[in-house]
Amino acid sequence: MTRRLLLISNSTTHGSGYLDHCKEQIKQFLTEKIQTVLFVPYALHDHEGYEATAKKAFVSLGYQLESIHRKTDPVTAVGSAEAIFIGGGNTFRLLNALYDKKLVTEIRRRVLQDGVPYIGSSAGSNVATASIHTTNDMPIVYPPSFTALSLVPFNINPHYIDPSPDSKHMGETREARINQFHEYVSSPPVLGIREGCILLVEDKVAKVVGANGARLFMRDTAPRELATGDDVSFLLKEC
Amino acid sequence: MTRRLLLISNSTTHGSGYLDHCKEQIKQFLTEKIQTVLFVPYALHDHEGYEATAKKAFVSLGYQLESIHRKTDPVTAVGSAEAIFIGGGNTFRLLNALYDKKLVTEIRRRVLQDGVPYIGSSAGSNVATASIHTTNDMPIVYPPSFTALSLVPFNINPHYIDPSPDSKHMGETREARINQFHEYVSSPPVLGIREGCILLVEDKVAKVVGANGARLFMRDTAPRELATGDDVSFLLKEC
Ligand SMILES: [Ca+2]
Numbered sequence: 001m002t003r004r005l006l007l008i009s010n011s012t013t014h015g016s017g018y019l020d021h022c023k024e025q026i027k028q029f030l031t032e033k034i035q036t037v038l039f040v041p042y043a044l045h046d047h048e049g050y051e052a053t054a055k056k057a058f059v060s061l062g063y064q065l066e067s068i069h070r071k072t073d074p075v076t077a078v079g080s081a082e083a084i085f086i087g088g089g090n091t092f093r094l095l096n097a098l099y100d101k102k103l104v105t106e107i108r109r110r111v112l113q114d115g116v117p118y119i120g121s122s123a124g125s126n127v128a129t130a131s132i133h134t135t136n137d138m139p140i141v142y143p144p145s146f147t148a149l150s151l152v153p154f155n156i157n158p159h160y161i162d163p164s165p166d167s168k169h170m171g172e173t174r175e176a177r178i179n180q181f182h183e184y185v186s187s188p189p190v191l192g193i194r195e196g197c198i199l200l201v202e203d204k205v206a207k208v209v210g211a212n213g214a215r216l217f218m219r220d221t222a223p224r225e226l227a228t229g230d231d232v233s234f235l236l237k238e239c
Numbered sequence: 240m241t242r243r244l245l246l247i248s249n250s251t252t253h254g255s256g257y258l259d260h261c262k263e264q265i266k267q268f269l270t271e272k273i274q275t276v277l278f279v280p281y282a283l284h285d286h287e288g289y290e291a292t293a294k295k296a297f298v299s300l301g302y303q304l305e306s307i308h309r310k311t312d313p314v315t316a317v318g319s320a321e322a323i324f325i326g327g328g329n330t331f332r333l334l335n336a337l338y339d340k341k342l343v344t345e346i347r348r349r350v351l352q353d354g355v356p357y358i359g360s361s362a363g364s365n366v367a368t369a370s371i372h373t374t375n376d377m378p379i380v381y382p383p384s385f386t387a388l389s390l391v392p393f394n395i396n397p398h399y400i401d402p403s404p405d406s407k408h409m410g411e412t413r414e415a416r417i418n419q420f421h422e423y424v425s426s427p428p429v430l431g432i433r434e435g436c437i438l439l440v441e442d443k444v445a446k447v448v449g450a451n452g453a454r455l456f457m458r459d460t461a462p463r464e465l466a467t468g469d470d471v472s473f474l475l476k477e478c
């Protein structure tokens with residue numbers, strides 16, 4: 001079976017609706033073989049509201065959507081899912097819930113062994129990677145670990161943003177934050193995906209797609225610009 | 240003995256040098272009774288470089304500065320410190336080091352029982368509070384807990400920044416992030432201190448000082464603006 005991931009930087013692009021900017025990619029990714037998507041709303045507090053938003057977007061694309069928060073046994077729901085979509089919100093809250101509900105191993109098994117297509121957006125892309133060490137979110141809850149689903153062996157920084165030369169704010173730039181992560185010896189590569197950027201993984205091939213590029217950071221290496229269409233399959237090799 | 244804290248939002252203000260914007264407050268806070276300040280550089284990777292920067296600032300104010308990273312026994316160094324300054328950087332790295340070196344209990348004891356003056360800047364202000372749940376930093380390392388020194392019973396968000404109406408970036412605003420924290424039932428108040436803002440605590444009295452105000456967030460309550468000079472002693476009561 002083939003690992004298939006669609007990792008989206010941001011659910012909403014400025015001035016357009018929820019998932020509007022990546023509808024075509026989602027349709028191409030899920031194809032007509034998929035009928036129902038299992039939605040994971042745990043990154044936000046309001047599961048019902050989040051379900052309604054996500055359902056509207058997927059129904060408009062011709063898919064049914066069922067939210068895992070309605071299932072009596074979430075592990076069984078993952079076990080029979082045709083496709084999984086994990087939405088954005090707070091990455092700490094999301095990963096904490098995945099551990100709490102014993103879903104980490106089961107989602108990993110379904111995606112890597114059974115080839116269940118996985119769509120992640122923002123926090124949902126963070127948890128798909130090696131760890132949540134490079135989330136932008138506030139640590140509002142303490143998860144049992146920062147190790148994530150490890151569907152790929154590197155990290156993502158969603159909503160990647162270049163330093164603003166006009167800013168008078170003294171908080172660290174995104175690049176400075178990622179460089180701090182790479183001060184740790186065994187830290188993996190970090191793919192900073194700008195808003196509009198999407199990473200498509202099909203088995204051993206990874207590609208930058210979507211309307212915007214990415215910036216790749218690796219320990220002891222100068223950062224590197226990546227454009228739409230670039231092949232980044234080398235990132236899939238275990239370090 | 241009296242608890243005395245000077246909690247600074249940011250070490251450097253745009254266009255001026257390290258600690259320049261709060262030199263007067265530091266002098267008034269430490270007074271002439273203090274001769275040597277114990278510096279904690281653990282929030283940054285480069286301890287020596289950080290020590291040099293901090294030493295320059297404190298020497299210019301008439302104080303000696305010794306960095307804890309040079310001490311063979313950091314716990315003993317805290318045990319005999321006249322005053323403590325914890326600098327900014329990455330809050331996760333800092334708190335992880337404080338736990339690793341068994342300093343959490345000893346710093347707390349010295350400040351709360353012995354009245355040793357404590358200065359924190361940015362990450363150093365975060366760790367002075369109840370927890371680091373409201374840091375802005377990237378979680379580059381997994382500390383054994385998010386519970387911090389608890390020198391005060393509430394949280395701080397340093398470098399607090401108001402939403403920018405012109406921004407097209409879709410990451411959460413600072414206020415939205417803090418609101419997510421307050422979705423948790425027992426979450427304490429969060430004082431968002433803008434760059435330039437300083438919180439001065441003397442025993443049971445807390446005041447907003449410095450060149451800029453703060454914004455106070457409490458669960459189930461509308462946010463509240465605070466200006467320089469405002470008394471916030473009510474925040475010191477244990478919830
Ligand atoms: Ca988020």
Ligand SMILES: [Ca+2]
Nearest residue numbers: 328329362376
């Ligand atoms: Ca920082």
